Amino acid sequence: EPEVTQTPSHQVTQMGQEVILRCVPISNHLYFYWYRQILGQKVEFLVSFYNNEISEKSEIFDDQFSVERPDGSNFTLKIRSTKLEDSAMYFCASSWRGGRNTEAFFGQGTRLTVV
Amino acid sequence: SQQGEEDPQALSIQEGENATMNCSYKTSINNLQWYRQNSGRGLVHLILIRSNEREKHSGRLRVTLDTSKKSSSLLITASRAADTASYFCATVPISNTGNQFYFGTGTSLTVIP
Numbered sequence: 587e588p589e590v591t592q593t594p595s596h597q598v599t600q601m602g603q604e605v606i607l608r609c610v611p612i613s614n615h616l617y618f619y620w621y622r623q624i625l626g627q628k629v630e631f632l633v634s635f636y637n638n639e640i641s642e643k644s645e646i647f648d649d650q651f652s653v654e655r656p657d658g659s660n661f662t663l664k665i666r667s668t669k670l671e672d673s674a675m676y677f678c679a680s681s682w683r684g685g686r687n688t689e690a691f692f693g694q695g696t697r698l699t700v701v
Numbered sequence: 702s703q704q705g706e707e708d709p710q711a712l713s714i715q716e717g718e719n720a721t722m723n724c725s726y727k728t729s730i731n732n733l734q735w736y737r738q739n740s741g742r743g744l745v746h747l748i749l750i751r752s753n754e755r756e757k758h759s760g761r762l763r764v765t766l767d768t769s770k771k772s773s774s775l776l777i778t779a780s781r782a783a784d785t786a787s788y789f790c791a792t793v794p795i796s797n798t799g800n801q802f803y804f805g806t807g808t809s810l811t812v813i814p
Contacts, residue, residue, distance in 0.1 A: 590743075621802075629744070629789065629804040642801050677743060689734055690802060692744040 588612045592678050592693035599668055599700055607663045607696045609678030618661045619679040619690060620653065622646070629677065635661065636684070668700045705790050705805030713811040720777040722808040724790030725770075731793045733766055734802070735775050738787045747775075747788075752795075782814045 591610045599605050611618050620632040633643040635653055652664045661680075665672055675697050679690040705726040714720050724733070732751045736744040750757045750766045750773065757764045763776040777784055787809045791802040 619802075621804075628806055629791075631801045631803070634801060644801075675741075679744075689746040689749050691746060692736075694743040697741075 588691075590678055590680055590691050590693035592676075592696050594696060595694065596697045597699070599698070601670055601700055602667050605665050605668055605698065607665075607676050607678075607698070609661045609663075609693055610659055611661055611678065611680030612682075612691055613659070615680035615682050615691075617641075617681045617684055617690075618653075618655070619681075620663045621677045621679065621692075622674040623677065623695075624671075624674045632663070632676075665698075668698075670700050673698060673700045705792055705803060707788070707790060707805045707808045709808060710806065711809045711811070713813065714780055716780060716782055716812055716814050718780055720780050720784070720810055720812070722775045722788050722810070724773045724775070724805050726773075726790070726792045726803070726805075727771065729795045730768070731795050733764075733773050733793075734791045735762075735764060735773075736789045736791060736804075738789065738807070740786070744789070777810075780810075780812045782812050785810060785812045 593608045618635040621629050623629045631644050633647045633653055634641045650666045654662050675695040677692050677695045679692045681688050681690040705724045707724050730752055732749055734749045735747040738744050748759045748764050750764050761778045766773045787807045789807045790805045
């Protein structure tokens with residue numbers, strides 16, 4: 587069964603460092619998302635991406651964050667200068683159509699720990 | 702905020718019993734979806750119910766939706782130990798472009814063998 591894959595599964599980084607979280611969405615999907623879940627809290631929307639551009643973003647997704655689909659298969663989330671509060675599980679998701687019409691498939695997540 | 706709230710926050714039942722979880726939300730929706738999350742793992746899609754549907758079944762899962770009360774319930778029948786996980790509802794509001802899911806706080810279900 588097709589699945590969304592994320593790498594790495596766990597990333598530890600020093601405060602102020604840049605990190606890139608990688609995702610390979612399901613191959614025929616057109617919509618891509620990043621969500622995060624701080625330990626013990628809700629899953630929060632960060633950004634959605636369609637047709638090679640951001641379609642929606644939340645207040646969390648400030649100038650420190652960026653997304654890219656560099657080669658037609660990978661979908662990356664970059665955090666330029668990490669803060670302690672960026673520590674969370676980051677989930678990539680993809681869907682064939684926009685969320686109003688179909689379910690999203692989530693990856694297993696990357697646990698980011700900022701020290 | 703559109704974000705939903707599930708209740709109860711935690712539920713512990715014996716294997717074989719039924720588990721019912723509820724979700725309430727605030728604004729009109731296009732659809733509502735339920736996801737499961739095993740501890741420390743990703744989110745697994747369970748079922749999607751559209752705003753014009755009232756009930757949907759998938760295997761041992763039964764979902765209801767009451768748009769007048771802005772609430773949904775997830776029933777797992779004949780529970781198994783493997784059903785132990787956190788369950789989240791996610792809504793897609795009518796008001797936005799439909800690409801953003803709003804997740805609830807989750808219900809932590811423990812099924813005791």
